[in-house]
Amino acid sequence: MSTNAPNPVPGDEESTSNFPFVGWLRDVAPYIHSFREKTFVIAFAGELVKEIGLENLIEDIAMLHAMGMRIVLVHGIRPQIEEQLKLRKIKSKFGTSALNTYRITDAAALECVKEAAGELRLDIEAAFSRGLPNTPMAGSRISVISGNFITAMPVGVVDGVDYVHTGLVRKVDSTSITLSLDSNKIVLLSPLGFSPTGQAFNLAYEDVAASTAAALKADKLIFLSPYSGLRDVDGELITELSLPQLQDYMTEHKDIQSGLKGLLNISGKAVRSGVSRVHFLPCNQDGALLEELFTHDGIGMMLASSDIENxxxxxxxxxxxxxxxxxxxxxxxxxxxxxxxxxxxxxxxxxxxxxxxxxxxxxxxxxxxxxxxxxxxxxxxxxxxxxxxxxxxxxxxxxxxxxxxxxxxxxxxxxxxxxxxxxxxxxxxxxxxxxxxxxxxxxxxxxxxxxxxx
Ligand SMILES: CC(C)(COP(=O)(O)OP(=O)(O)OC[C@H]1O[C@@H](n2cnc3c(N)ncnc32)[C@H](O)[C@@H]1OP(=O)(O)O)[C@@H](O)C(=O)NCCC(=O)NCCS
The missing domain is CATH 3.40.630.30 (Gcn5-related N-acetyltransferase (GNAT))
Structure with a gap:
């Protein structure tokens, strides 16, 4: 499967109608039917905002919401934090544990994290509030809800390095999120969490997304990130793999990039906790989300607990x-x-x-x-x-x-x-x-x- 070649309009050739969209709509109808009322956690890296901008993604998500999908949106903010640090002339600091590379978030860096998260969150809320003129969503009213849904705990001191305000997800308030989804809201989560003592922690958006998907037993967890998946011996993207196949691949390939490895580990954990499918899509390709969801071959890689074809x-x-x-x-x-x-x-x-x-x-x-x-x-x-x-x-x-x-x-x-x-x-x-x-x-x-x- 080619990942970059644009797909022809599906159904174009088969429909006898003069309007290509008639065939297209007939082709996507089974997907719409099967995705209705399913819970999707869609997580995108901060890089997406830099590379292709927010607008089209928000429009696509608004359309999925209108089709009846229950959506939790999680955003990353790594490049935005870097920008804030640069503005304040603060040097980024990272520490590497046996499993992961974490930012060391001291008090000054935490201010940058809050600033970056706040700004992007507002941009997303504003984009959903635009009424989406000149699109099929014109005039739609979409309610987005954010809140203190994530309880965090500190990474702590690892190998003598204190990660200060860098945290891990401890608990997800799935009851409140479910209530919001039940009342037709899109839930928006930033990579920030709070401890019961009221401290804020800088979290990885991948952790927030995977933990939320696991807590909700989501039907799909979708990552739009700089990593669109794994490649086979011929360098071709692997479009689907099961959890046992992922484990074999990771045992055989010790040289997987650390960011991708972290994403795969967290995704494997989510699948073991009951998430049906995890999709890995490129964050620099406009329309990747729709292509993945509404075509048979998709555009990225899909991970499931067992064989996907049944x-x-x-x-x-x-x-x-x-x-x-x-x-x-x-x-x-x-x-x-x-x-x-x-x-x-x-x-x-x-x-x-x-x-x-x-x-x-x-x-x-x-x-x-x-x-x-x-x-x-x-x-x-x-x-x-x-x-x-x-x-x-x-x-x-x-x-x-x-x-x-x-x-x-x-x-x-x-x-x-x-x-x-x-x-x-x-x-x-x-x-x-x-x-x-x-x-x-x-x-x-x-x-x-x-x-x-x-
Ligand atoms: C017949 C049908 C079920 C085959 O499904 P499929 O998933 O493409 O089948 P396979 O992948 O197992 O086989 C594909 C092979 O069959 C061949 N093939 C497909 N339709 C064919 C036909 N009408 N006559 C002869 N060969 C045919 C393909 O060229 C291909 O050949 P290859 O392997 O040499 O490349 C499918 O073409 C279909 O749904 N056709 C319309 C419905 C139909 O005719 N049903 C049978 C009436 S009861």
Whole structure:
């Protein structure tokens, strides 16, 4: 996958409408459906503000919020702190422990941290308050709430170095954050926390974001940072990996940059604490967030506890996704028409492939007497065809058939004969169909009949 090439407008080629956005909107609809009411913690590095500015990101987040996603936004401030230190002619000081590099935040540096955080927080609040003119969000009223949600503790003295006001997250007030999200607010968190004694601490925004995501058991934790992910032996970005794969990678590669290593460690911890997915996106690319969320391949790297692609039996929640896959093929005459109520009734006959909770393929098995079964409704999303999903679904159906003592599989197809022939099916005739199926054979469609002995 290329990380920098702009994607063509998805669906552009397939839609028969003259407006490219019609196809595009149809393509993103399953994502919108699956992300509704899900909790996303979106964290961005202070570098983003320097490199591409805040405005587009805030617009994108406002749009996600309008689509029904529950959003906690966390911002970093490292370059902004550097600026404040420079203004006051104070030298930056850092200390390195076995695990991390921390800023040493003395009293003077803490003032710079507060100044930097306050200024950026105000800029973000102002951007959300603009009513976003000239955008689809014009006139929208978005409430942003900040507060003392994070309890901090000092890093303390490590290897003889006192980190003074540099802290770690001790506790997240997830109840208050949840209440704010329930009342449709965007929660904004700065990398500052307070101890029960009222002291302020300079925190890493990665720590704030990961701890908050873990406390909320967020569906997604998204980092827009200078690190967009890990690379394979050919230098290609690894687009997805599971927690065990991350652990193997980190054991094999001792030379990972310390900033990225810290981010990966903290993300691994978040996934182990119940965060479903962590995404790593570049902070210097406008639109990276939308591209990651609304395209199959995304733009960055995604970490999950286990395999992200999932082949499983369908349930009632999948009816919408199956219709989305099959309806365009029914309209083209490739699949026989089946209404929503029929799919609902037969849902336990379907197997599906999902990727990050969005359906990309389906197939169904219908048993007939005398050990015969029909493979039907085999469909893979046009955007991901050719990557073996069709083959995996066929194998799954064959496995289910064997479990149900089905010895012979048949399929009716108008245009996919060769795909099945290559996979062990043989040409047959309508007379070879079970009597019950023969009676409802649609002579107008004139489907070819193929069979396979299992
Ligand atoms: C048929 C279908 C399910 C295959 O899904 P897929 O995920 O692309 O399948 P795979 O990745 O396992 O196989 C891809 C291979 O099949 C080939 N292929 C795809 N459609 C084909 C067709 N109609 N006829 C012959 N070969 C075909 C591809 O060229 C590719 O070949 P290659 O491996 O030599 O490059 C998918 O193309 C689809 O959904 N088609 C529309 C619906 C349909 O026809 N369903 C079957 C009717 S019951």
């Amino acid at each position: 082949l499983r039996e369908a349930n009632q929640d999948d009816v919408g996704g199956i219709l989305q896959l099959t309806m365009p093929l029914e309209e083209e005459g490739i699949l026989a028409a089946r209404g929503q109520d029929v799919i609902e009734r037969d849902i336990q006959r379907f197997s599906v492939i999902e990727h990050d909770r969005v359906l990309f393929g389906c197939a169904a098995l219908f048993p007939f007497p005398n050990g015969v079964g029909e493979l039907a409704c085999l469909a893979v999303d046009a955007d991901v065809q050719g990557s073996g999903d069709g083959e995996r679904l066929l194998k799954r159906i064959e496995m289910r058939a064997k479990q149900e003592n089905i010895k012979k599989l048949f399929v009716l197809t108008t245009r996919t004969e060769h795909w099945f022939l290559k996979r062990g099916f043989k040409r047959a005739t309508v007379d070879d169909l079970p009597e019950e199926r023969k009676q409802i054979y649609n002579w107008d469609r004139k489907s070819m009949v193929l069979t396979k002995d299992l």
